[in-house]
Amino acid sequence: MLFDFANLPPRERYKLLVSTITPRPIAWVVSQDAAGTLNAAPFSFFNAFAGDPPVIGVGVSSHEPGRPKDTRRNIRETKQFVVNLVSEDAAVAMNVTAIEFEAGIDELAEAQLKTLPSVHVKPPRIAISPVAMECELLQIVELGRDTGLVLGRVLAMHIHDEMVLDAAQNYIDTPKLKIIGRMHGTGWYARTSDLFEMNRILRANWTLRENEDKQPK
Numbered sequence: 001m002l003f004d005f006a007n008l009p010p011r012e013r014y015k016l017l018v019s020t021i022t023p024r025p026i027a028w029v030v031s032q033d034a035a036g037t038l039n040a041a042p043f044s045f046f047n048a049f050a051g052d053p054p055v056i057g058v059g060v061s062s063h064e065p066g067r068p069k070d071t072r073r074n075i076r077e078t079k080q081f082v083v084n085l086v087s088e089d090a091a092v093a094m095n096v097t098a099i100e101f102e103a104g105i106d107e108l109a110e111a112q113l114k115t116l117p118s119v120h121v122k123p124p125r126i127a128i129s130p131v132a133m134e135c136e137l138l139q140i141v142e143l144g145r146d147t148g149l150v151l152g153r154v155l156a157m158h159i160h161d162e163m164v165l166d167a168a169q170n171y172i173d174t175p176k177l178k179i180i181g182r183m184h185g186t187g188w189y190a191r192t193s194d195l196f197e198m199n200r201i202l203r204a205n206w207t208l209r210e211n212e213d214k215q216p217k
């Protein structure tokens with residue numbers, strides 16, 4: 001079936017994107033305004049875009065036309081933020097921070113979340129998150145009047161000690177992080193525990209017939 005975006009209103013285009021591009025990792029962003037007021041909110045239009053320089057991107061829209069979400073306004077103002085990743089045990093608290101509270105309400109306090117200080121940036125990190133990335137703003141790519149792609153350079157990463165297999169080699173126990181991803185609709189999420197392994201094939205080892213029946217089981 002063809003869904004031609006030229007004939008669809010924004011809400012329907014959004015539904016098609018988020019119900020197919022799955023699972024999406026979640027950036028649980030802590031930011032502050034110039035006065036130091038803390039803010040936390042989750043964003044699943046999120047990914048890493050480069051290793052060198054280490055760049056992540058987050059798509060942040062507006063509460064209503066002309067009123068950008070606090071996260072985008074804060075990052076534009078102070079140019080710093082922390083991206084925390086969401087583990088299974090933090091899912092409920094993450095969902096609380098997505099409530100569209102009135103300005104001035106501290107989402108971290110509402111969700112009873114403890115924070116820890118960052119090293120390079122002012123906004124703190126969320127203690128329960130197994131991974132937290134301190135970021136400085138690289139650029140906001142304006143995607144129309146009411147959405148911006150916030151590109152951040154990662155300055156440092158905090159990882160819970162028990163998730164580090166070998167600190168000297170930067171080996172992390174990725175399955176142990178139990179990171180969740182966002183699926184379709186407003187309420188579906190995925191665990192990252194159903195894995196399969198498939199190694200890269202060297203050009204010298206490639207013959208079509210030998211690889212025909214190698215679908216993951």
Ligand SMILES: Cc1cc2nc3c(=O)[nH]c(=O)nc-3n(C[C@H](O)[C@H](O)[C@H](O)COP(=O)(O)O)c2cc1C
Pocket residue numbers: 026039040041042043044045046059060061062068069070071072094095097098099100101182
């Ligand atoms: C799992 C999850 C993912 C979300 N992803 C996005 C997103 O990618 N972009 C966006 O603008 N809002 C997203 N939202 C909605 C925001 O979290 C919500 O509007 C929040 O109140 C914004 O807070 P702020 O105004 O403090 O920045 C998401 C909500 C949830 C629960």
